[in-house]
Amino acid sequence: MKDINTSAFAIEVVDLVKKFGNFTANDHLTFNVRRGEIFGFLGANGAGKTTAIKILCGLMAPTSGQVVVAGYNVMTHPELVKQNIGYMSQKFSLYEDLTIFENIRLYGAIYGLTANEIRQRSDTILRKLGLLKDRSRLIKTLSLGWKQKLAFSVAMVHHPKIVFLDEPTSGVDPVTRRQFWELIYEAAADGITIFVTTHYLDEAEYCDRVTVMVDGHIKALDTPAKLKKQFNVDTMNEVFLNLTR
Numbered sequence: 001m002k003d004i005n006t007s008a009f010a011i012e013v014v015d016l017v018k019k020f021g022n023f024t025a026n027d028h029l030t031f032n033v034r035r036g037e038i039f040g041f042l043g044a045n046g047a048g049k050t051t052a053i054k055i056l057c058g059l060m061a062p063t064s065g066q067v068v069v070a071g072y073n074v075m076t077h078p079e080l081v082k083q084n085i086g087y088m089s090q091k092f093s094l095y096e097d098l099t100i101f102e103n104i105r106l107y108g109a110i111y112g113l114t115a116n117e118i119r120q121r122s123d124t125i126l127r128k129l130g131l132l133k134d135r136s137r138l139i140k141t142l143s144l145g146w147k148q149k150l151a152f153s154v155a156m157v158h159h160p161k162i163v164f165l166d167e168p169t170s171g172v173d174p175v176t177r178r179q180f181w182e183l184i185y186e187a188a189a190d191g192i193t194i195f196v197t198t199h200y201l202d203e204a205e206y207c208d209r210v211t212v213m214v215d216g217h218i219k220a221l222d223t224p225a226k227l228k229k230q231f232n233v234d235t236m237n238e239v240f241l242n243l244t245r
């Protein structure tokens with residue numbers, strides 16, 4: 001077993017392959033994510049992003065390759081991986097018929113927090129989001145933007161080392177997306193590694209480094225500034241179009 005303290009990397013992926021029958025969804029992916037980094041994972045629909053995230057989170061076994069997350073091999077120690085990460089899926093996992101507090105309590109309990117820890121962390125989350133007075137509101141009464149911000153906070157209730165966000169801001173307006181990114185920056189400033197997929201190319205500019213997946217392959221991996229320089233363009237949107245068309 002590998003110890004996280006010996007590596008500068010939160011995520012190490014070597015030659016990751018995932019096949020569904022004859023179809024290759026992830027084709028020999030190799031990359032590292034540094035600790036504390038905001039790492040953007042871009043690609044068109046069907047490029048293989050969600051498949052890779054599920055493997056990195058220990059939710060799906062790779063066909064071959066080596067994947068070490070938070071210091072643990074996802075094949076041999078998926079439970080230790082899960083304890084050390086947070087995951088916010090596309091269909092984020094809040095329970096609509098439970099209240100805000102009940103959702104936080106549920107996820108806190110799943111991660112083995114004590115009642116006291118759950119109360120403290122719930123207060124911290126609600127204060128930060130300005131939702132202290134709303135703790136008894138049902139999730140289904142919240143706007144999509146609030147659900148997303150809460151789902152992100154709940155995904156970090158157990159203070160994970162890494163948090164995986166699969167299209168966390170899809171479907172909301174630019175102001176709400178910007179607010180969501182403020183939460184991401186705060187988490188990164190606290191030392192949490194952020195692995196995020198998005199279809200919004202303006203959000204790619206907020207990442208420390210970005211990888212662009214095309215048909216299961218990594219086509220590019222660098223800082224937004226270097227990618228724009230490489231393609232001699234002004235925006236990540238143009239970088240993306242250059243790589244995917």
Ligand SMILES: Nc1ncnc2c1ncn2[C@@H]1O[C@H](COP(=O)(O)OP(=O)(O)OP(=O)(O)O)[C@@H](O)[C@H]1O
Nearest residue numbers: 020023024025043044045046047048049050051052
């Ligand atoms: N369980 C599965 N069985 C068969 N094929 C699958 C399975 N899961 C994903 N795929 C296929 O693998 C490819 C990659 O899917 P994936 O969901 O990883 O893409 P994505 O980049 O996350 O796309 P999107 O942006 O639409 O979420 C797609 O062609 C998809 O149909």
